[in-house]
Amino acid sequence: MAATTHTVTNQPPPLVGYDVFTADPVLTEGIARYAADAHIDEVREELSRLGQAAGSAHAQRWAEQANTHPPVLRTHDRYGHRIDEVEFHPAWHRLLGHAVTAGLTDAWTRPDGHLRRTAGFLVWTQVEAGHGCPLSMTHAAVPALRAEPALAAEWEPRLTSRVYERELGPAAEKPGALAGMAMTEKQGGSDVRANTTRAEPLAADGEYALTGHKWFCSAPMSDVFLVLAQAPGGLTCFLLPRVLPDGTRNSFRIQRLKDKLGNRSNASAEVEFDGQTWARRVGEEGRGVATIIEMVAATRLDCVSASAAVMRQAVAQAVHHAAYREAFGGPLIDKPLMRNVLADLALESEAATTLALRLAAAYDGGTERDRNFLRLAVPAAKYWVTKRCTPVAAEALECLGGNGYVEESGMPRLLREAPLNSIWEGSGNVQALDVLRALQREPAALNAFLTEIGTARGADHRLDRAIKALLTELADLDGIEARARRLVERMALVLQGSLLVRYAPPEVADAFCASRLGGDAGAAFGTLPHTLDLASIVERARPVPAG
Ligand SMILES: Cc1cc2nc3c(=O)[nH]c(=O)nc-3n(C[C@H](O)[C@H](O)[C@H](O)COP(=O)(O)OP(=O)(O)OC[C@H]3O[C@@H](n4cnc5c(N)ncnc54)[C@H](O)[C@@H]3O)c2cc1C
Incomplete structure (x- = not known):
């Protein structure tokens, strides 16, 4: 019989036996x-x-x-x-x-x-x-x-x-x-x-x-x-x-x-x-490109939802871990700085999922306006949501400390998967250029996009300012190809902000607008203003079964 050297404590239980849908x-x-x-x-x-x-x-x-x-x-x-x-x-x-x-x-x-x-x-x-x-x-x-x-x-x-x-x-x-x-x-x-x-x-x-x-x-x-x-x-x-x-x-x-x-x-x-x-x-x-583009357009929406899935799973694992793991006298989830990191990650995940569902609903809508909206919103979302996936997966992995770097945690698999959706079905630059093409050739697409984001006008001053700045950016065609990523990033952020302002709890919309539209955050995750209701944002992201 091997001698007992220690008792295992303070290791979180695996996140298993839950309903991935109702817990979100x-x-x-x-x-x-x-x-x-x-x-x-x-x-x-x-x-x-x-x-x-x-x-x-x-x-x-x-x-x-x-x-x-x-x-x-x-x-x-x-x-x-x-x-x-x-x-x-x-x-x-x-x-x-x-x-x-x-x-x-x-x-x-x-x-x-x-x-x-x-x-x-x-x-x-x-x-x-x-x-x-x-x-x-x-x-x-x-x-x-x-x-x-x-x-x-x-x-x-x-x-x-x-x-x-x-x-x-x-x-x-x-x-x-x-x-x-x-x-x-x-x-x-x-x-x-x-x-x-x-x-x-x-x-x-x-x-x-x-x-x-x-x-x-x-x-x-x-x-x-x-x-x-x-x-x-x-x-x-x-x-x-x-x-x-x-x-x-x-x-x-x-x-x-x-x-x-x-x-x-x-x-x-x-x-x-x-x-x-x-x-x-x-x-x-x-007519090969025109024919197969129908397939590519549908897979691009899947790139958005697949990235949202990677982000959601990474954030769920991170929040779950932090809820059980204790350090320096208390659960990680209660440490103000960890709470900031988790809340910031949760915002990114929520914005991605909300956008994916909005795009899916527009596909189902099937009206002329829906189609025009999708013409711009899909490449913009494919560009931005897939780009955010890798940093989210990497930061969420770090929330698990050393365990996160180990294969059995599942986090390395998420991190390795993360960059793929921004490469296939048209890489980042290709999406950005596709947005430019639609802007230049299909004025109805821009109208539909502006109508969509316009429905949230007046709800948040940072969103209003971001919409105004976007319109200024759109009106200026000078050096537009080199500016395409910057422009498309703004379009995606404004679209996500407009959806969250309309549909998410106020603390989520507030934190998104402050950090992603109002510029009140650093480049790394975990740099949200400390005055926000970070605890509620983290609690919302915690994968606990409802009821
Ligand atoms: C795991 C995996 C599975 C895949 N499966 C399939 C599959 O089943 N079927 C299939 O057909 N393909 C598949 N692909 C291929 C994928 O779609 C291509 O790799 C992708 O479209 C990029 O093409 P490329 O590799 O030739 O790169 P390139 O076209 O050479 O692009 C290289 C880089 O240049 C950028 N770029 C290109 N044009 C411009 C421009 N005008 N201005 C600025 N930047 C530009 C791109 O954004 C990219 O970053 C798969 C790829 C991977 C990684």
Whole structure:
């Protein structure tokens, strides 16, 4: 028997066995704000079920396993035939299966579909972010496919299905399917016009053979991919299935899997198309970017909600830890300086979640004004919310002290995941330039944006001043490209401020306006004015089950 050397004390219990949805008032209030009365109880029940699953010990175990046993590429079978398959740990399939069954690939077939899905995505991906990638792409492929009604009729029911089918097989035999996207090539990702992959028309109308490569192709075991390639009429969007209608494998050569900073449960592949690769055209030749942009726009909203999920989980862990851990005679959560750090982090998390839900509600609204608002608000939110994710994850990790730096706390995984959403689906500069493009070409988008932020005018003097400064900035086109990040940051902050002033508790809105709009804070987290009601902000962020 080993001698007892000490008693373990002052180590917080794990944050487990809680409902990730009901424990977050920002989410529950957002649902109350936007969900239609007719089905609000159903939406709450659905999200609470998902929240309980996300906070369960078994889902946390799946997340850990899916990341400690990353996917493995199998290029050939034992007899030397090419198979180009990626093998995932069973935990990956459990995570993905649970999410598909919960409807996280479908925002298109139910009322308030985007709101339900965005909130669900925000809840469920808190347990594991990597499998959010195929969920996101499958959901987002739908609007792009609608450019080709026959293909949409064939694929939409499978992509929005609640059935998760992990094996590759002929589409006609699969009640559920996943979709991916392959645009990025070696010579250019942001600038897809530089794509060199060629598409030669075949005898049958709408069918092509592809030759070339893709430098990034995530979730390569998906059933179907939307791909860009140069057809005779210019850059065109194609649907490329992994299994052909006759049941044989399409030529889809997986060269290798990327060794990534984070997102390790998910596979991101380099793939080649060898001239035998069969694809069907989606939309007209030469309209590739216009077609696939529908998919990109939907995944950009997911980048916002996925970042909000990382931030919320990081803040929940930090507040939970500080509530139990004592130092220098009392719980960390009661120390004025720690309270300032936690409150500052909580503000960032609340602003991100509130904005994600507002965007989802606008997608559901579907009016001309909603579409114009989204045209500017989505790239601005994608730029800013994803940028805030990494510093939030890093500071939250520090709240756990040394424990936070250790893999089993889950915090390193959040930190490694954090930068990704600001890179894929258009990196920071690309989002900022997209905002400029919309400002220059689509005056209705700016009108809708200004109408939205204008509804909060008069509620807070710092917000009013920030709106005025933004209008001055918008009126000045001198050196606009070099000023784009600064401008877009301000747009996002004013939008977040206007939402918090309207919907958040006064102490949250006050602290946000003072620090983010009024300039009364330093560059690091934990520099809020000490006179604010920081304790209430922290208490609101504490992941304690309601009731
Ligand atoms: C884990 C992971 C998974 C991915 N999965 C997929 C996938 O499934 N399918 C897919 O198609 N792609 C995927 N990508 C690729 C991703 O979308 C691209 O990496 C991204 O769009 C940037 O393209 P790039 O890497 O070619 O960088 P570049 O386009 O070379 O950009 C490099 C930098 O320059 C900036 N920049 C570009 N143009 C300008 C400009 N005009 N002015 C100022 N700055 C500029 C960018 O913001 C960026 O910071 C994935 C990437 C990662 C990291």
